[in-house]
C-alpha cells in the first residue's frame with residue numbers, strides 16, 4: 001500500500017500521456033487512478049474494495065494487473081498513470097493471481113450462498129463464478145463470530161465480511177459520522193462500533209449508506225420480509241401498506257426490462273404497479289406516503305410560520321429524516337430544540353391509519369398492520385422508537401426497504417412490471433406534486449416554501465418552482481422573499497455537510513434548514529437498490545430525482561394546501577394545522593440521546 | 608472532519624497517548640480512549656481500532672482476581688493448554704477479557720517462574736502448582752464464595 005494514490009477527480013491541470021493496455025494504445029491523464037482509467041476505457045478489472053470517487057486503498061487485491069518492467073503484480077486502484085506504461089489486465093498470470101485471492105477469501109467464507117440475502121447480487125459470488133472458482137481449497141473456517149442483530153435497521157455478519165472497508169470509508173470519509181472501524185487483528189478482525197458495543201447502542205445513525213456499498217451479505221438491512229408474510233398469512237390481520245416517493249422512481253431498475261422501458265430514460269412512475277403487486281400479495285389497501293408528505297407540509301409550515309413570526313428557535317430543522325434526527329440527538333444535543341416537532345410522513349400516515357382510517361372502515365386498530373415501503377434503513381429504526389406510537393402500539397409496524405420489496409415480489413413470483421397499474425386507495429392515497437419531490441434533496445424545502453408563501457401572503461406563488469433549492473451541491477442556500485419578508489433557507493444533503501453547518505455555527509444565519517442524511521436525499525437512500533458500480537456518491541440520484549420532478553410537473557395540483565384529501569382530513573378529523581388532535585397524533589418530541597457514555601466526551605470539539 | 612489530521616498543528620500519536628493511559632490505569636478505560644482520540648484528532652472508532660489491534664493494550668478492566676496461566680515450555684509440556692481450555696469454558700471468556708461480574712480476568716504469561724511445579728497458574732495473589740483441569744471448578748468456587 002505504499003504506492004501513490006491519486007484519483008482522477010482530484011487532479012487539476014493534467015497532461016495527457018500515452019499508455020498501452022493489452023496491446024491497445026490509450027491516452028490518459030497523467031497521475032489519474034489506473035483502475036478508473038481502465039474501467040472507463042472498457043477494460044473490466046475486478047474489485048471488492050474500490051469506491052469510485054475516493055482514493056484506492058489496495059485492501060482486496062483483486063484489481064491486480066501486470067505492468068511491463070515491474071516484477072510484481074500491482075493493484076490498479078493504488079497505481080497512478082505514468083507515461084509509457086504497458087499494462088496487461090487479463091494475462092494468465094493476472095488471472096491466476098486473482099483466482100488465488102478469491103480462493104483465500106472463499107476459504108474463510110461460510111457456504112451459505114443458498115440462504116444469503118445477497119445471493120444473486122453478491123460481488124464475491126459473481127467473481128467466484130467469473131474466475132471459475134468452483135471448489136473450496138480450505139475446508140475449515142478459521143473465523144468464528146456471532147452476527148450483530150441488535151438494531152432494527154442493520155445486520156452485520158462478520159463471517160461474511162471480506163474486510164474491504166467500504167463501509168468504514170463511507171461512514172468516515174463520505175458521511176463523516178465515524179461510527180465504525182476495523183477492530184482487532186488477524187482472524188479476529190471485523191468491522192465494529194468502538195468498544196465492540198452493539199450497533200444499536202452505538203453512535204450509528206442508521207443512514208444505511210454502508211449497506212449500499214457492501215460487496216457481500218456481511219452488512220445489510222435488517223430483513224423484515226418474513227414478518228410481512230406472517231402478517232399476510234394471518235387471517236385476523238388487516239394488512240395495509242404505504243409507499244414512499246423515492247421508491248416509485250427506483251423499482252423500474254429492477255422491473256423495467258419486463259416492460260421494455262429503457263433504464264436510461266427519466267424513470268417511469270412505478271407507484272401504481274407497486275400497488276398492483278402489493279394487492280396481488282394480499283394487502284387490503286395501499287396508501288401513499290406522498291399524501292402524508294402533503295400533511296407534513298401543512299403541519300411543518302404552520303409550525304415554521306408561527307415560530308418565524310415570533311422569532312422562536314430559528315432556524316427550524318426539518319424532521320422527516322430519522323438518520324438526521326438521530327444525528328442531532330447524538331452529536332448536537334444543544335441544537336435538538338431546532339428540530340420541528342412534526343413526525344415524518346411515514347409516522348403521520350401510520351398514526352392516521354390507526355385512528356381516522358380504522359374508524360372509517362370500522363376495524364379495531366389493534367388488528368391493523370401498517371407496512372411502509374421506504375428507500376431507507378433509518379425508517380426501520382424510526383418505526384421502533386417509542387415516541388412514534390401510542391398505547392405501546394407503533395404507528396408503523398413493519399418497514400421494508402426498496403431492496404426488500406424486490407425480494408418480496410421475487411419470493412411471490414410476481415413481476416410488478418407486467419401488472420396492470422392500480423390506483424392508490426382513498427382517502428389517504430391522493431397527493432400533490434409537492435409531496436412527490438420530498439424524495440429528492442431540496443424537495444421538502446421547496447414544498448414548504450410553496451405553502452409558506454400562501455400562508456404568509458394569501459396567494460399561491462408563481463411560478464411554483466423554487467429552482468434555487470434544487471441541485472446537487474451538498475449545501476445550497478437561497479433567500480426567498482414573500483410579501484417583502486426575506487426567508488433564508490439552507491438545504492443540506494449528506495451528514496458530512498450537516499456536521500459542517502452545525503459545527504461552524506453557520507446554521508444560525510438561516511430561518512429554515514432542510515437536511516437529508518443521504519447524499520442526494522432519499523433517492524439515494526440507504527435502503528435503495530444498489531448500483532452496479534459502487535461509488536462514494538450514488539450514481540443514480542440525479543436520474544431518480546428527475547423522475548420525481550417529472551411527477552410533480554405532471555400533477556394537476558402541486559401545492560400541499562390545495563390537496564382536497566388533505567382538506568377533507570382536516571375538516572372531518574384533525575381540525576386545523578397545529579390543533580390539539582394534530583399535535584396528539586402528528587407531532588412528537590426529540591431529545592438528546594446518550595447512546596454511549598462517550599458521545600458526551602467525543603462531541604466536545606478539540607480546540 | 609475528525610479524520611483529517613491538521614497539517615499545521617502537530618498532534619500527539621494515538622499510540623503514545625494510549626500507552627500513557629495503560630500505564631496509569633493498567634488498562635484502557637473507555638472515557639480515556641475517547642479523550643486520547645480527541646487529543647490525537649481522530650474519531651473514537653479509529654482510536655479503538657488502534658487500541659484493539661495491539662495485544663499489548665488491555666481493553667477491559669482486570670477482574671478482582673486476575674488469573675494468569677503459564678504457557679512457558681515446562682507448563683506447556685505438562686498440560687498448561689488443558690488448564691487454559693478449562694478456564695475458558697468455565698469462565699466463558701477469552702484471554703484478555705473479564706467476566707461480566709468483574710470477578711475474574713484471564714491472561715496467559717510466558718513464564719511464572721514456577722517451572723518446578725508446572726503446570727502453574729496464579730489467581731489473585733495465590734500460586735497454584737501441578738493443577739489439573741478437573742480441579743479448576745473447585746478453585747474458582749473458592750473465590751466466588753469470597754466474592
Ligand code: SF4
Pocket residue numbers: 170171175177178179180203204205206207208209210211
Ligand atoms: S448506517 Fe450510516 S452512520 Fe451507521 S455505520 Fe452505516 S454509514 Fe455509518
Ligand code: SF4
Pocket residue numbers: 160161162163164165166167168191213214215216218219
Ligand atoms: S461489512 Fe461489507 S463493506 Fe464492510 S468491510 Fe465487510 S465486506 Fe466490506
Ligand code: SF4
Pocket residue numbers: 206207320321322323324375376377378379516517518521522523524525526527
Ligand atoms: S435521506 Fe431519506 S433515505 Fe436517507 S436516511 Fe434520511 S429519510 Fe432515510
Ligand code: FES
Pocket residue numbers: 046047048049050056057058059060061062063064075076077078
Ligand atoms: S485492491 Fe484494488 S480494488 Fe481492491
